[in-house]
Amino acid sequence: MLLRFWGTRGTIPAPIRPDQVEGKIMAALSEAGQQQINLTDPQAVQKLARELSKTFKSSTVGGNTTCVTVRLEDDLIIFDAGSGIRELGDYLMESQDESVVRLGFRQGKGHAYMFFTHTHWDHVQGFPFFKPIHVVGNVFDIYHIHDHVPDALARQMHQHFCPIRFDRLGATLNYHQLEEGEQVNIAGASITNIQLNHPGRAYAYRVVADNAIAILATDSEYKSLDYVSTAKYINFYANADMLIFDAMFSVRESFVKEDWGHSSALIGADIAREANVKQLYLFHHDPATSDDEIMQILKQTREYLGEGDNLPEVLVAMEGLEVDLTNPNMTDFYIQEHVDHDVIFMTLSGKLGAHATEQFRQHLAQSLQAHQTDKVVLRLENLSDLTMAGIRALVDARKSVLSLALVGIPENVYRVIELTGTTDFFAIYDTVEEALLALNMHQR
Ligand SMILES: [Zn+2]
Ligand SMILES: [Zn+2]
Structure with missing residues (x-):
């Protein structure tokens, strides 16, 4: 999975200012002087420029607002349409690169998937200027959770705001509304979502493909930082190879600017x-924060985490950065949970094996304690594999939960339970309704 950042700013585009360009040139020349670089030697100059780009002295995180793409073979998935999508559009229309030409957007034979986190300006404002939507024949499958996404995209192109008419767009737009937590399988990827704490709601997406997990979690405030409040996010982000995180504010600001809906790097x-x-990618940079300040935030975050095994690597999301994700040891397991009428519903996704059991045990224990109930429905329809370690965890769960029901077990998973001879250990139901009926009988 090839992930690329086209826009990483939050709120409003923030192009680099002339005085900032001057500052970078001066810093670079001063560094060249100190290192006694021969400025007439192009190779030496290029080497220095590369070195300086790591500290943003010869580069920038960029000024465009949110747009991220995931490329899977000949499929393209676009997340959000901030001003960065204009650059993406130009690239798709003009690049001579064979892998881009093959996508066919210039000839009106292109197809892409689009997902929206929400419709604040910085996530939709580039849409009218995304050239491929003006080419007849191109097709976009647009996924969204909010009801208002189709209307918001059209309304921002009303002639009061925009010279381009929505009803004259050339491309075909097919809208697909998703439920909260619904999983879609497209282009060899499985994509799920979770609601984030943000004015008007935003959604994070978890993309599992090519043996890797990438999560886009932008525009979110984590107000209460105790485990009970953050557990559902920690679960959703679990084992990700890459977490793109809203790091707009400093921690201090995030306390002062309560309910603004953003978070911080720490x-x-x-x-x-x-x-x-x-890997943790700092994202949705404040338009008022300079490259130097973002570099500072990066250093502070690395200092805070310290050194040790299995700690996340912290990086800065910058425009044009491409990340190739594959992970031979991928652990795809996470839990989604909601509570309704005293019953905890947990949907287990991915592989319930040795790497996942501790997470499952902890989550279950914390959830039972937080909700003060002993009725749990485990929905297993998204479970891909179950190992002996997973069976052990389920048997242990049965001991700690008074009323535990297993629902929607896929055939291959059921066969594993059969092979272990433990089917009679569990209350197994085809549907949630049957399970609820049985749980309530149990209560009486
Ligand atoms: Zn935003
Ligand atoms: Zn927002």
Whole structure:
């Protein structure tokens, strides 16, 4: 899975200012002087420029607002349409690269999937200027959770705001509304979502493909930082190879600007560590924060995490950065939970094996304690594999939960339970309704 950042700013585009360009040139020349670089030697200059780009002295995190793509073979998935999507559109229309030409957007034979986190300006404002939507024949399958996404995209192109008419767009737009927590399987990827704490709601997406997990979790405030409040996010982000995290504010600001709906790098560090994330990408940079300040935030976050095994690596999401994700040891397991009428519903996804059982045990124990109930429905329809360690964890769960029901067990998973001769250990139901009926009987 090839992930690329086209826009990493939050709120409003923030192009680099002339005085900032001057500052970078001066810093680079001063560094060249100190290192006694021969400025007439192009190779030496290029080497220095590369070195300086790591500290943003010869580069920038960029000024465009949110747009991220995931490329899987010949499939393209676009997340959000902030001003960065204009650059993406130009690239798709103009690049001579064979892998881009093959996608066919210039000839009106292109197809892409689009997912929206929400419709604040910084996540939709580039849409009218995304050239491939003006080419007849291109097709976009647009996924969203909020009801208002189709209307918001059209309304921002009303002539009061925009010279381009929505009803004259050339491409075909097919809308697909998703439920909260619904999983979609497209282009060899499985994509799920979770609601984030943000004015008007935003959604994070978890993308599992090519043996890797990437999570886009932008525009979110984590107000209460205790485990009970953050557990559902830690679960959703669990074992990700890459977590793209809203790091707009400093921790201090996130306390002062309560209910603005954003978070900070240090809070991201805590959550990434708890969730066993491999790489944490700081994202949704404040438009008022300079490259130097973002570099400072990066250093502070690394200092805060310290050194040790299995700690997340902290990086900065910058425009144009491409990350190739594959993970031979991927552990795809996470839990989604909701509580309704005293019953905890847990949907287990991925592989319930040795790497996942501790997470499952902890989550169950914390959830039972937080909700003060002993009725649990385990929905297993998204479970891909079950190992002996997983069976052990389920048997232990049965001991700690008075009323435990297993629902929607896939055939291959059921066969594993059969092979272990433990089917009679569990209350197994085809549907949630049957399970609820039995749980309530149990109560009486
Ligand atoms: Zn935003
Ligand atoms: Zn927002």
